[in-house]
Amino acid sequence: MPIFPGLVRWDEVHAGAIDHAIRFTVGCTSSHFIWPARHEAGSSDHRCPPMGARFRLKAGYNTSSFSSDARVVLTAMKHYGMILADNGSDWYFQGEVNNHWTNSLLDQLKRIPASAFVAVDESACQIGPSSAAFAYGPGCPAP
Template sequence: MLVIEKAANRLYELYRAFPREDGGWNADSGAIFHLDSNDVRPTAKPGWTSADAAGLPIFPGLARYEEASAGLVPHALRFTVSRSRRAYVPPATHWASSDEDPDLPPMGMRVRLKAGYDVPKSFSRETKAILKALKTYGMFVADNGSDWYLSGAPHKGWRNGRLASELRQVTGRDFEVVRMQGLVTP
C-alpha cells in the first residue's frame, strides 16, 4: 500500500498490508519517506528494507500513465530481476539474496538504455516515453521478481498487451551498467 500525505510531504509504503475489523491496518513492514528533502529516509540504516527489497521507495520509480501518455517520464524507473546478489549499491540499503555470485546484480544497481538504441517509430507514445526515460535516467534494481520487469502505477489508460509486446523487444544487451560505486557486501 502506498500513501502520499501531500500536506506533510511524506510517502508511506506498507508491505503486505491488510485491513483490520476495527478499521486499522496491519502490515509486515512499513517505511516513511520524506519528499521534501534529499535525505529521503533520514532514519534508514544500512540493512533496512522497505516495501521494496532494496529499501528504496516504490512510488518514485513507477511508470505512470499520465507521464507516459504526455510523452515525458521525467525520472528513473524501478525494475526486478529473478536472481540478485547478496549486496547493494546506495541509495539502496538492503540486499534480498543469499547468493554471493559477483555476476549477479546487486540491489540498487543502476542501468541505462544505451544511447544508440534505435526506438522503432511504430512504438506507442507511452513506450517511446518510457524508453526515452530509460536512456536519460535509467532504472534501478529494486526487487526480486521477473527479469527486466518494469513496475507501473495502475491506470485504465494503459494498453498492457501492446506495451508488453513493445517492451519485450528491448533486451538486456541494450542496457549498460552506469552505477556500481559504494557496493556493500556482507
C-alpha cells in the first residue's frame, strides 16, 4: 500500500484535522490480503490480521485526558481508522519526519492499547478488485 497517503503530517495536526485513514504495522500478518491492499507479506498463522484490514478507535474511547494535538490524531483514528499497510512493530503508525513532533505527544499516543480498536468490515465499499476507490452508499457509509 502507498506510504505517503497514510502518514500523519504535522501540518494536519497543527491545522486541527486529519482527513484520512492512518497506516500502521503489526509484527505478524496473515498470508492473504483484503481490499484495499494489493499484496500479502505474512505467515500462515491464521491469528494474524491480513494486509488491508481497517481498525477504528472505539467511539466511546475517552480522549479528554489527551493534549489537543493528540486528540486530532485520535479523532482521525475514530473517524477514518487505521489501515494495516506493512509488517513491523505492533500497532506502530507513522508520521512524516518533522521537528515539531514532541516526545510528549508520541508518549500519549503510545498509551492506547490495541483493545481500544475494533475491526471494520468495509467490503461493501469496494468498487472493484483493481481499484482503491470507495463506493460510499447504504452498505458503505462515509466515515
